[in-house]
Amino acid sequence: MIKPEKNLPVIAVFIFIASIVLFSQIFSSEFRIKTLDIFRIPLRIISGSLYLLRDVAGFRESQMENKLLRENITNLEKELLNLKETTLENERLRKLLDFKESERRKFAPALVIARDPSGLNDTVIIDRGKKDRIEKGMVVISGNGLAGRVIETGWRISRVLLITDYDSTFSGVVERTRDEGGVSGNMRTGLVMKYLDIGCDVKKGDKVITSGLYGVFEKGILIGEVVSVEPDSTGLYMNAAIKPEVDIRKLEEVLVIR
Known part of the structure; x- marks a missing residue:
């Protein structure tokens, strides 16, 4: 052309x-x-x-x-x-x-830099460690809610066990009724609060906070909200499904309570 x-x-x-x-x-x-x-x-x-x-x-x-x-x-x-x-x-x-x-407490802000890729554990790695005075057992929060606790520390990084992991168990209390129970992680489905009295008045929408018992988490940190309540397999206790206050799947920034 x-x-x-x-x-x-x-x-x-x-x-x-x-x-x-x-x-x-x-x-x-x-x-x-x-x-x-x-x-x-x-x-x-x-x-x-x-x-x-x-x-x-x-x-x-x-x-x-x-x-x-x-x-x-x-x-x-x-x-x-x-x-x-x-x-x-x-x-x-x-x-x-x-x-x-x-809150009148000392905090160390941190970023989530890695997640457990295996899917077998609900853990994350944060960019703070011994250099920042982070120690094993310290509580990790995000926003106004509980996220997990430090289980391993390096010089510059730490590993955090999230509250939704199967190995995460601690005591909680229903804010409105003051009923106490054991809270454990249920991985992808959130949390479950066990051993509530069969005649308890716990309802959908109730807030659940840490009880401070057994020294795992200090008292008064918001855990989440009750989404359903039903008897357990024995019929002797009630179980409450809890939606965590913190969106664990989208965790990016956290505070470590020192």
């Missing part, structure tokens, strides 16, 4: 010669008219080529504009995503800060 832009030198020379012949006063009118008739077809072709060149240039300009627009849209989408992520992170940090300011 012949590309018009490659014929520009030929076209320019032809137009130059035609201009001299057609518009110069040294040639007679009759000669110019005859020449015009001869040049009619080539000039029409040239005119078409020029229009085509203009269209090609316009098309290329449009392509460039479209490319720039697409790049601008992509950049705006990235900025919007970054802004959204920053907003969400600020909200999480604000909750941590609010909790920190409301």
Whole structure:
């Protein structure tokens, strides 16, 4: 396919010669008219080529504009995503800060940097360790809720056993009724509170907090909310399914109580 832009030198020379012949006063009118008739077809072709060149240039300009627009849209989408992520992170940090300011305790903020990939344990790795005075057994919270406890410490990192792990057992109390029971992790399904009195008045929506018994967690930390209550397999006690206050699956920032 012949590309018009490659014929520009030929076209320019032809137009130059035609201009001299057609518009110069040294040639007679009759000669110019005859020449015009001869040049009619080539000039029409040239005119078409020029229009085509203009269209090609316009098309290329449009392509460039479209490319720039697409790049601008992509950049705006990235900025919007970054802004959204920053907003969400600020909200999480604000909750941590609010909790920190409301309690007269010392905290060490930390980031979750890894999770147990096997799925056999509900544990995470945080970016704080002995260097930051983190010790085994320290309580880990997020927002206003209980997240877990430190079970291993390195110099710069620590391993946290989350409350939803099967090996996580501790004592809790229903805030409204003051019924106590043993809370244990149930992995993906959350928590279960066992050994509640068969005649207890525990209901869906009740808040459950740590009781402070047995020295695992200090008293008064929010664990979660009751979502259902039913008798256990023996019929002697009631079990309460609890939705953790902390979204364990989306844990990113935490506070370690020192």
